[in-house]
Amino acid sequence: xxxxxxxxxxxxxxxxxxxxxxxxxxxxxxxxxxxxxxxxxxxxxxxxxxxxxxxxxxxxxxxxxxxxxxxxxxxxxxxxxxxxxxxxxxxxxxxxxxxxxxxxxxxxxxxxxxxxxxxxxxxxxxxxxxxxxxxxxxxxxxxxxxxxxxxxxxxxxxxxxxxxxxxxxxxxxxxxxxxxxxxxxxxxxxxxxx
Amino acid sequence: xxxxxxxxxxxxxxxxxxxxxxxxxxxxxxxxxxxxxxxxxxxxxxxxxxxxxxxxxxxxxxxxxxxxxxxxxxxxxxxxxxxxxxxxxxxxxxxxxxxxxxxxxxxxxxxxxxxxxxxxxxxxxxxxxxxxxxxxxxxxxxxxxxxxxxxxxxxxxxxxxxxxxxxxxxxxxxxxxxxxxxxxxxxxxxxxxxxxxxxxxxxxx
Amino acid sequence: xxxxxxxxxxxxxxxxxxxxxxxxxxxxxxxxxxxxxxxxxxxxxxxxxxxxxxxxxxxxxxxxxxxxxxxxxxxxxxxxxxxxxxxxxxxxxxxxxxxxxxxxxxxxxxxxxxxxxxxxxxxxxxxxxxxxxxxxxxxxxxxxxxxxxxxxxxxxxxxxxxxxxxxxxxxxxxxxxxxxxxxxxxxxxxxxxxxxxxxxxxxxxxxxxxxxxxxxxxxxx
Numbered sequence: 265x266x267x268x269x270x271x272x273x274x275x276x277x278x279x280x281x282x283x284x285x286x287x288x289x290x291x292x293x294x295x296x297x298x299x300x301x302x303x304x305x306x307x308x309x310x311x312x313x314x315x316x317x318x319x320x321x322x323x324x325x326x327x328x329x330x331x332x333x334x335x336x337x338x339x340x341x342x343x344x345x346x347x348x349x350x351x352x353x354x355x356x357x358x359x360x361x362x363x364x365x366x367x368x369x370x371x372x373x374x375x376x377x378x379x380x381x382x383x384x385x386x387x388x389x390x391x392x393x394x395x396x397x398x399x400x401x402x403x404x405x406x407x408x409x410x411x412x413x414x415x416x417x418x419x420x421x422x423x424x425x426x427x428x429x430x431x432x433x434x435x436x437x438x439x440x441x442x443x444x445x446x447x448x449x450x451x452x453x454x455x456x457x458x
Numbered sequence: 459x460x461x462x463x464x465x466x467x468x469x470x471x472x473x474x475x476x477x478x479x480x481x482x483x484x485x486x487x488x489x490x491x492x493x494x495x496x497x498x499x500x501x502x503x504x505x506x507x508x509x510x511x512x513x514x515x516x517x518x519x520x521x522x523x524x525x526x527x528x529x530x531x532x533x534x535x536x537x538x539x540x541x542x543x544x545x546x547x548x549x550x551x552x553x554x555x556x557x558x559x560x561x562x563x564x565x566x567x568x569x570x571x572x573x574x575x576x577x578x579x580x581x582x583x584x585x586x587x588x589x590x591x592x593x594x595x596x597x598x599x600x601x602x603x604x605x606x607x608x609x610x611x612x613x614x615x616x617x618x619x620x621x622x623x624x625x626x627x628x629x630x631x632x633x634x635x636x637x638x639x640x641x642x643x644x645x646x647x648x649x650x651x652x653x654x655x656x657x658x659x660x661x662x663x
Numbered sequence: 664x665x666x667x668x669x670x671x672x673x674x675x676x677x678x679x680x681x682x683x684x685x686x687x688x689x690x691x692x693x694x695x696x697x698x699x700x701x702x703x704x705x706x707x708x709x710x711x712x713x714x715x716x717x718x719x720x721x722x723x724x725x726x727x728x729x730x731x732x733x734x735x736x737x738x739x740x741x742x743x744x745x746x747x748x749x750x751x752x753x754x755x756x757x758x759x760x761x762x763x764x765x766x767x768x769x770x771x772x773x774x775x776x777x778x779x780x781x782x783x784x785x786x787x788x789x790x791x792x793x794x795x796x797x798x799x800x801x802x803x804x805x806x807x808x809x810x811x812x813x814x815x816x817x818x819x820x821x822x823x824x825x826x827x828x829x830x831x832x833x834x835x836x837x838x839x840x841x842x843x844x845x846x847x848x849x850x851x852x853x854x855x856x857x858x859x860x861x862x863x864x865x866x867x868x869x870x871x872x873x874x875x876x877x878x879x880x881x882x883x884x
Contacts (some may be wrong), residue, residue, distance in 0.1 A: 265500070265518065266500070266521070267518070267520075267521075271479070271483055274476055274479050274480065275480070277476060278476050278480060282653070283650055284653070293805070293806075297806075297809050297810065300810055300811060300814075301811065304811035304813075306496060310495070310496060320493065320495050321495050321496070322492075322529075323490075323492050323493065323494035323495070323497075323509075323525070323531045324494045324495045324496045324497045324508075326524070326525065326528050326529075326531060327494055327497055327521070327524075327525060327531070328497070329524075330520070330521055330524035330525070331521070332810075332811065332814055333524075333814070334520050334521070336806070336810060336814050337473060337479065338479060339806045339810075340473070340474065340802055340806060340822070341473070341474040341475070341476065341479055343801060343802060343805055343806060344474040344798075345474060345476060347798070347801065351762075352650065353650060356648040356650040356651055357648075357650070357651060357654075362654060364654070365654070370805075372801060372804045372805050373801075375801075376797055376798075376800075376801045379793070379797045380794075380797060383790060383793040383794060383797065384790075386789075386790075387758075387786060387787075387789070387790045390786040391712065391713075391716065391754070391786070392712070392713055392716030392717060392720070393713050393716075393717070395716060395717075395720055397716060397747075397750065397751065397754070398751075399751050399754055399755050399758065401751065402744075402747055402748045402751040402752070403751075404748075405745070405748050406741065406744040406745055406748055407640075409737055409740050409741055409744065442744070443744055443747075449646070449647065450646075450647060450648045450651065451647070451648075451651055452647040452648075452651045452652060452655055455647070456646065470826075470827035470830075472824040472825075473821065473822040473823075473824070474822075474824070
């Protein structure tokens with residue numbers, strides 16, 4: 265059936281629902297583009313026949329055109345939904361993606377990502393008439409100023425405020441200001457002890 | 459972005475919507491009213507280069523709609539799960555039916571069928587609304603009151619739209635419970651990072 | 664420090680009257696809840712945001728002068744964290760909608776006649792433009808430039824994501840509003856007129872009451 269290859273791309277994303285990112289499927293995209301080229305060429309030929317007065321070709325032309333539009337929709341939806349997932353990762357991992365994820369994205373996606381980051385950074389800097397505000401912080405309503413945290417990984421020296429430095433070693437616990445350590449919790453370096 | 463920060467008020471498919479693309483791929487029984495030249499390969503059984511008028515084929519919904527809307531190149535029938543016999547089953551015991559078996563995108567596919575349904579369109583429209591109305595209470599009930607492992611046995615019988623309602627209900631309930639127990643503020647490792655770490659760990663070991 | 668709450672600051676409400684910091688915060692909190700519940704992007708409140716950010720920066724400066732073990736310190740820091748959370752959460756929700764509806768919002772912006780109804784702040788306009796351009800150029804690079812020529816355009820009318828203005832929302836009436844017209848969208852002519860009593864709460868489609876939201880007669884809950 266027409267548009268089958270393109271649908272496979274969509275199904276691929278549908279299968280990895282929980283925000284994971286499958287490897288960019290360049291081969292399938294190329295095959296869809298090839299199908300589109302073939303459909304278009306057949307249409308060019310038949311359109312000429314239709315224009316020459318032979319209306320029998322109209323149905324086929326129309327059918328292939330619908331298939332072309334469908335393929336286009338699937339391809340763009342594939343790209344769009346991948347970008348949505350990459351974007352979600354920006355908010356979870358920060359502006360530098362882990363190597364395993366970078367391995368699954370293609371060069372134009374890397375470029376999109378870096379422009380997205382620049383745009384976001386410029387916007388966040390512009391807030392408060394130029395004083396800036398990091399929107400990737402403060403993701404939960406604050407309850408306490410200080411929280412007890414346990415280190416899940418060796419991290420090394422970490423500056424809290426006014427030059428106070430703590431050494432974050434695996435399995436040590438600390439009492440730290442929430443506003444400073446929440447991103448380390450989000451990244452799985454510290455654990456909030458209840 | 460942080461997809462959990464917004465409660466999307468309602469399901470509203472777009473050009474890029476994965477569910478909408480899947481729903482419009484469901485098959486519709488069609489008959490070619492006009493011959494279509496050069497696309498005989500759509501019907502492998504015919505072995506001909508062209509599709510003759512009168513050829514009966516099941517086409518994906520997106521194609522059926524495109525061909526129906528322009529000069530009625532094809533005429534369409536409702537798929538069997540939307541026809542009289544199945545409609546009767548839904549009317550009689552909507553809440554018991556395994557809707558996912560009827561169609562994984564029952565409501566959305568049903569809506570896409572409306573322009574093709576001809577005189578049956580009003581009946582189909584009412585059926586979609588009534589079916590959801592009948593089933594909604596029990597979906598809400600189980601989404602708020604069942605244990606994690608029970609929940610999965612409930613969701614298998616739900617179509618995709620119902621499943622998303624179910625998930626929303628569960629998430630809201632869960633958030634509310636955290637809030638009541640004064641635990642809403644606890645910062646946790648982001649689920650995405652956690653999953654990522656797990657995968658990394660399993661690769662090492 | 665404790666008197667910051669009463670400081671009268673340059674306000675931004677309709678009459679241009681001065682507001683106290685706590686009034687600004689209250690307005691901002693209302694805008695935050697409304698933004699979270701609304702299906703589309705509401706008018707920007709960047710004056711309120713800038714004003715509150717300025718406040719917490721000042722408070723932070725003042726706190727540096729306090730003695731380290733002053734017990735009031737903790738309370739003020741808590742307050743700063745809380746305000747910062749409200750602002751960030753508010754701006755995050757907005758950013759999420761700006762990204763999702765970027766084309767739609769920019770088109771609306773271009774046809775806008777009344778400045779005071781602007782959904783996007785100037786910085787948000789810049790953000791939306793770059794976001795939309797980035798998306799389109801990505802589509803071009805990987806797909807559109809490789810497809811047959813009659814399919815190469817990104818047709819924003821057909822493809823861009825639009826908000827569902829028929830979503831149902833809960834709202835509360837702040838000002839008595841008689842005779843609100845609720846049109847029957849099924850086209851069966853069952854239009855209704857409704858008197859909204861102050862303090863009452865309703866569940867309704869967004870579209871018929873969106874103008875009341877902008878005028879401040881109702882607020883989303």
